[in-house]
């Protein structure tokens with residue numbers, strides 16, 4: 023495993039509307055993997071991996087297909103437990119954190135966003151049920167999907183099913199990102215979040231993520247060098 027430090031690239035300080043929810047998570051200090059090893063049914067995937075991520079930083083993870091990048095995020099969400107070592111949030115082994123509290127700390131975006139047959143607004147609000155329409159729109163703007171939504175027959179009230187499957191992979195992915203932006207969770211876990219996006223939309227989203235880093239930990243898996251440029255440090259997982 024090669025550890026490459028990257029310079030922090032801060033963009034200009036525009037106001038943002040989804041700051042980390044300090045009141046809800048006052049003790050959040052970061053997350054990380056402490057000397058973990060993991061195998062699926064005896065097939066070793068990760069061997070003695072230690073990566074600390076402190077609050078306020080963006081961690082990039084790269085590596086060949088199958089090297090175990092997604093597995094690292096799944097361990098952080100406790101879909102599985104490592105055979106050795108410990109996965110920690112705020113210095114506490116996540117095995118000691120109850121599932122609801124763990125989910126409350128996290129937002130997770132993958133390459134495939136599942137949309138329910140409800141309105142676009144409801145699909146974004148899944149990230150935060152009590153969000154005002156203004157917050158929904160602000161999250162959609164950060165995810166570079168507001169203009170697209172406004173072009174739909176009924177804007178935010180358009181039902182996904184009525185679009186007859188015409189949403190592209192990139193449009194769905196941006197709705198998934200809006201869900202994550204609205205959540206205000208301290209730990210954002212993003213698995214190839216820009217894989218289906220063009221450079222224009224990617225740039226808007228990266229700028230928003232860069233502004234969201236304060237108070238949070240963002241873990242970003244990507245093959246795209248442009249996306250990795252916002253990371254404070256990048257770990258390369260070797261097969």
Ligand SMILES: Nc1ncnc2c1ncn2[C@@H]1O[C@H](COP(=O)(O)OP(=O)(O)OP(=O)(O)O)[C@@H](O)[C@H]1O
Nearest residue numbers: 062063065067085086087088089090091092093094
């Ligand atoms: N549920 C599972 N059961 C058994 N093996 C699995 C499971 N999920 C993943 N694997 C295997 O574990 C290895 C690591 O998978 P993982 O998805 O973490 O890799 P990755 O680096 O994220 O790959 P990619 O870049 O293609 O998404 C692969 O060999 C994969 O086939």
